[in-house]
Ligand SMILES: O=C(O)CCC(=O)C(=O)O
């Protein structure tokens with residue numbers, strides 16, 4: 459089996475570091491995104507108490523009766539806010555839905571930007587006021603960490619450090635709290651049912667707060683599955699399809715999945731919290747000229763982020 463080295467980077471060396479440390483961080487994240495598409499990050503600005511509180515609230519949300527959760531499954535929102543029930547999302551190219559339910563939180567626009575009218579309001583959980591406040595705080599902290607990472611990536615790409623800034627300000631990012639529910643009788647499942655089928659993320663970058671259990675795997679260039687393990691409170695960061703399109707494949711949106719645990723552990727739940735960092739929908743994803751040459755011909759059609767998101771939400775069954 460091939461092994462993959464997933465770089466572990468200290469975000470503080472970029473945010474507060476010397477010019478030399480900042481340059482090294484940019485080079486390291488760029489190289490990792492060019493090779494594996496994944497890194498893990500320490501000193502990302504979320505402390506253990508906040509992460510523990512987040513998971514307490516996430517567990518409490520999914521422990522609510524189905525009738526309570528279903529109140530928050532709002533038609534017409536394509537799962538982009540509030541609850542999405544079991545059996546609703548199917549990875550692109552699969553027939554059997556993933557073994558999960560989730561809740562999504564979107565952007566809060568506070569500066570009167572007209573983009574506010576493009577976003578549905580967040581859905582508040584009446585039964586769990588602290589769920590609403592902790593997820594909002596985590597959203598903001600992961601958005602800040604993600605913006606620092608995009609600065610470093612812009613520098614690696616030879617762009618102005620602030621290249622992504624206007625595109626992601628009030629962007630369409632989503633915090634997804636996920637519950638892979640326990641299954642008492644694994645024999646009752648379709649043979650190909652998995653927690654999350656192999657997929658690539660749609661957005662620019664994803665920041666994933668360490669899950670409550672193993673299961674995340676990435677597909678290597680040799681076409682083998684390799685487990686992604688995060689230490690303690692590390693955040694796993696990966697490239698999504700929008701950044702891959704913009705960079706004409708220089709930064710890799712690596713296929714990943716969440717496998718089922720061994721049979722005797724199937725009755726145990728798994729929780730995880732990815733933050734999908736999206737730009738505003740008018741961002742042009744046309745590949746950068748600097749990433750196109752004779753050895754790297756243009757691979758993707760020109761699209762805006764909004765057009766691309768719409769296409770992908772239809773492919774995974776969330777938008778009709
Ligand atoms: O649950 C995880 O560890 C990863 C989830 C994931 O890849 C996704 O929701 O896109």
Ligand SMILES: [Fe+2]
Nearest residue numbers: 657658659714
């Ligand atoms: Fe993913």
